């Protein structure tokens with residue numbers, strides 16, 4: 001069991017290099033299944049969700065060759081199975097992309113119901129609706145989603161999404177890329193990783209237009225061949241370091257980013273009194289004065305990302321005045337608030353809204369990461385707090401943040417990772 005020990009109260013100074021985008025990588029790796037050739041993928045983040053995706057592909061028969069720490073070659077010419085193991089697929093949300101990819105290439109897929117962070121109901125009805133409209137039969141049996149095309153190839157169709165869903169947009173894109181005829185996805189999500197997946201597939205020979213707008217048009221092609229592709233930088237990882245500087249004060253150059261992707265986060269931090277200077281592929285983030293209150297509402301891109309909601313809430317805990325945070329993407333993404341309260345935060349949650357009364361300071365405490373982004377918020381709060389915090393369940397954080405401890409230490413943070421023995425069953429019984 002790994003824990004982070006954080007001695008808070010130190011401003012951050014220096015430079016941080018942002019890794020490849022997690023939510024692009026966990027889609028692009030399964031999308032390699034569509035390619036009848038070798039895909040070289042660069043700028044892959046070293047995080048546990050990516051390791052799991054690669055292991056799942058390997059189990060299906062892909063040949064995975066690491067080239068260096070951030071580059072792999074994936075060869076899916078000899079896939080021998082279209083059924084994922086329950087054990088691996090259920091541990092990661094993005095395993096649902098295996099359905100679209102396997103269905104698109106082989107006309108069939110059997111994938112364990114996806115797992116991932118738990119923040120309320122996470123339906124996949126829009127994915128299923130998309131597959132069915134393309135001519136697939138989809139059933140859920142024994143913990144698995146089984147999808148099969150009538151005949152071997154899906155048929156292009158018009159699909160209108162009832163909710164703007166990142167996952168459904170990308171999954172339908174994968175299923176449709178080699179379908180017979182044309183597909184149009186309307187009310188599509190517009191996140192940067194959707195454009196990234198489309199660019200990856202196009203570079204392998206697909207014909208996708210309109211990614212990044214709400215209408216995506218796909219002309220089915222017969223096959224995809226290999227090539228080389230570099231994943232975009234992680235918008236949320238960059239935003240998390242920006243929020244950390246906002247909370248602790250200091251000055252950090254956030255490197256290897258696409259500033260346009262950061263606009264929604266940059267604007268909100270500026271409203272809070274943080275200075276952000278934009279350069280070609282870097283942002284200089286500085287906070288010297290007091291933090292100001294702000295209202296935040298999460299929305300699909302280009303709105304403020306739900307995956308930054310816990311981190312900005314941690315910042316607003318220390319801002320002067322009352323801030324309102326409204327979560328409008330997920331139904332239950334405030335489980336971490338009780339942990340912030342242990343540190344002295346003053347937050348009241350009413351359904352989708354958190355009312356955050358700024359406090360003068362937070363104090364270090366034993367806290368836990370309830371999920372990936374909540375975990376990032378705990379790190380931010382602990383870095384800004386007076387005294388020592390002990391963050392447990394950090395395996396959630398390591399699902400999505402490459403080398404977070406080393407990157408923060410390089411900025412002058414006093415954070416270290418320690419291994420502790422697992423609680424024995426006997427001890428757990430005594431506690432409960």
Ligand code: EPU
Nearest residue numbers: 023094122123124125126127163165166167307329330372
């Ligand atoms: N929804 C439906 N039906 C569906 C799909 C989604 O009702 O079939 C609803 C969801 O319940 C939610 C909303 O639509 O209320 C948006 O969900 P979306 O499908 O966009 O989310 P996702 O694709 O499952 C991805 C990211 C999440 C991120 C969301 C929103 C991955 C692997 N996950 O999830 O990332 O919060 O988009 O941007 O890409 C994270 O990185 O910490 C994370 C949770």
